[in-house]
Amino acid sequence: GAGVSQTPSNKVTEKGKYVELRCDPISGHTALYWYRQSLGQGPEFLIYFQGTGAADDSGLPNDRFFAVRPEGSVSTLKIQRTERGDSAVYLCASSLGQGSNNEQFFGPGTRLTVL
Amino acid sequence: GESVGLHLPTLSVQEGDNSIINCAYSNSASDYFIWYKQESGKGPQFIIDIRSNMDKRQGQRVTVLLNKTVKHLSLQIAATQPGDSAVYFCAENSGTYKYIFGTGTRLKVLA
Numbered sequence: 001g002a003g004v005s006q007t008p009s010n011k012v013t014e015k016g017k018y019v020e021l022r023c024d025p026i027s028g029h030t031a032l033y034w035y036r037q038s039l040g041q042g043p044e045f046l047i048y049f050q051g052t053g054a055a056d057d058s059g060l061p062n063d064r065f066f067a068v069r070p071e072g073s074v075s076t077l078k079i080q081r082t083e084r085g086d087s088a089v090y091l092c093a094s095s096l097g098q099g100s101n102n103e104q105f106f107g108p109g110t111r112l113t114v115l
Numbered sequence: 116g117e118s119v120g121l122h123l124p125t126l127s128v129q130e131g132d133n134s135i136i137n138c139a140y141s142n143s144a145s146d147y148f149i150w151y152k153q154e155s156g157k158g159p160q161f162i163i164d165i166r167s168n169m170d171k172r173q174g175q176r177v178t179v180l181l182n183k184t185v186k187h188l189s190l191q192i193a194a195t196q197p198g199d200s201a202v203y204f205c206a207e208n209s210g211t212y213k214y215i216f217g218t219g220t221r222l223k224v225l226a
Binding site: 004031033040041042043044045048055056091093095098102103104105106107108109 | 124156157158159160161204206211212213214215216217218219
C-alpha cells in the first residue's frame with residue numbers, strides 16, 4: 001500500500017513569498033502531524049490533527065504558519081511572508097489513531113529553501 | 116525543559132562489527148521510546164520501540180536497552196551492514212501523540 005506522500009519534494013522561494021506544502025496521509029489514518037527538521041537536527045513538532053480539527057498547534061512558531069485538513073485526509077501547511085529562517089525539511093506523518101500505541105509513519109518531506 | 120540528546124554525532128564502524136548508538140533523555144515521565152532510522156532524502160523510519168516497564172527489547176539484528184535510573188537509551192545493531200548507514204534518532208513520549216526527538220547520530224559503515 002501507499003505510504004505518506006508529500007508534494008513538492010523541493011520548493012525554492014524568495015523571502016516574503018507565500019508557500020503551500022501538501023501531505024497525503026495513509027488512507028484511513030485519522031491522525032496527522034507536521035514536523036519541521038532543520039539540518040542536523042531531529043524533527044520538531046508543529047501541529048497535530050485528529051480528523052479535520054487541529055487538536056494541538058502549539059508547535060507552530062508564529063502566526064505566519066497555518067495548516068488545514070478540511071476533509072480529514074489531505075493536509076496543507078501554509079507559510080506566509082516566508083523568511084530565510086523558515087528553510088528546513090517539513091515532514092508529515094500519519095497514524096491510525098493518537099497516542100503512543102499508534103506508530104507514526106513519516107513521509108519523505110518537502111525541502112523548503114527561502115532565498 | 117524536556118530534552119532528548121545523543122552523545123556522539125557521528126559513529127564509524129567496520130562492516131560486520133556491532134554498533135552502539137546512545138541517547139540520553141531528561142523527562143522522567145516519559146514512558147515510551149522509539150528509535151528511528153533516517154536515510155538521506157527520506158523521512159524517519161521506525162526501527163524498534165520500548166516501554167518503560169522493560170529494560171531490553173530485541174528485534175531483527177537490533178536491540179534497545181533502557182536504563183531508567185540514569186535516563187539512558189541505547190540501540191545496538193549486530194553485524195552492521197552498509198545498508199545501515201543513516202542517521203539514527205531516539206524519540207521519547209509521555210503517553211500522548213507528541214514525540215520529542217533527539218539531535219541524531221550519523222552511522223557510517225566502512226567497507
